[in-house]
Amino acid sequence: xxxxxxxxxxxxxxxxxxxxxxxxxxxxxxxxxxxxxxxxxxxxxxxxxxxxxxxxxxxxxxxxxxxxxxxxxxxxxxxxxxxxxxxxxxxxxxxxxxxxxxxxxxxxxxxxxxxxxxxxxxxxxxxxxxxxxxxxxxxxxxxxxxxxxxxxxxxxxxxxxxxxxxxxxxxxxxxxxxxxxxxxxxxxxxxxxxxxxxxxxxxxxxxxxxxxxxxxxxxxxxxxxxxxxxxxxxxxxxxxxxxxxxxxxxxx
Amino acid sequence: xxxxxxxxxxxxxxxxxxxxxxxxxxxxxxxxxxxxxxxxxxxxxxxxxxxxxxxxxxxxxxxxx
Numbered sequence: 001x002x003x004x005x006x007x008x009x010x011x012x013x014x015x016x017x018x019x020x021x022x023x024x025x026x027x028x029x030x031x032x033x034x035x036x037x038x039x040x041x042x043x044x045x046x047x048x049x050x051x052x053x054x055x056x057x058x059x060x061x062x063x064x065x066x067x068x069x070x071x072x073x074x075x076x077x078x079x080x081x082x083x084x085x086x087x088x089x090x091x092x093x094x095x096x097x098x099x100x101x102x103x104x105x106x107x108x109x110x111x112x113x114x115x116x117x118x119x120x121x122x123x124x125x126x127x128x129x130x131x132x133x134x135x136x137x138x139x140x141x142x143x144x145x146x147x148x149x150x151x152x153x154x155x156x157x158x159x160x161x162x163x164x165x166x167x168x169x170x171x172x173x174x175x176x177x178x179x180x181x182x183x184x185x186x187x188x189x190x191x192x193x194x195x196x197x198x199x200x201x202x203x204x205x206x207x208x209x210x211x212x213x214x215x216x217x218x219x220x221x222x223x224x225x226x227x228x229x230x231x232x233x234x235x236x237x238x239x240x241x242x243x244x245x246x247x248x249x250x251x252x
Numbered sequence: 253x254x255x256x257x258x259x260x261x262x263x264x265x266x267x268x269x270x271x272x273x274x275x276x277x278x279x280x281x282x283x284x285x286x287x288x289x290x291x292x293x294x295x296x297x298x299x300x301x302x303x304x305x306x307x308x309x310x311x312x313x314x315x316x317x
Binding site: 070082197211226237 | 270310
């Protein structure tokens, strides 16, 4: 039950963050190059992702569970640490915050100035921009859904979380027809980093032959540990940033 | 050849990311956990400890002047 709730929540949050980014690219492509090419590119990418999930999902179910948890746990941990590292650097001021409005403006400018090349009534630049954006952002979602789902023995449950995010982000995107800049994206990315790292620690330990005191309930303990560790590292880095600022001021 | 390099670079960025040391730390930690577990040691503490160390090291490098 605990792992099931975590599973849906993690798939939902990770999918929502990636879909907000994909939506920004599709919107920029649609506005600058025309909606037909942009939507065909998006549909082609969704189809490619569906094929990847359909091919890899059943294949993973035949892998022994401990081996699967070891590999998936390790991969989730490397993913989670990437997300968490960036989130901590952003929260402490060492990295610029992710700004969907600025990214949208840049994508729009690049799309408007690119050369027009039509094939079969489809603008190639608009198609490719949209296709690449959705495929690359969606690949991480597909990976999370497949690995979370297969390791917990329920790909459909993980897919429910991802589908809920898709409906929400696409619905709001169609309604406002603007980048979802008011979504607290940096906070969501922090949360996803924490979730991925938590699952990564939990599963890689089990896959390596260890067991947790309290079984699945230990997930709460791991989660609390990762949150506390992240908060501590943000505080340490903020202090370092402040000290450097003061030292630079004293030299000036 | 260009496509092979781009393909390899994409997967490297996708899996390993900005700092290869973090990914290497994860692999080493999992290996050490498996070895300790095989020796009969309770290993629930090893991965959390490794994650704390890896995160500290990679963030220290990223925030260095």
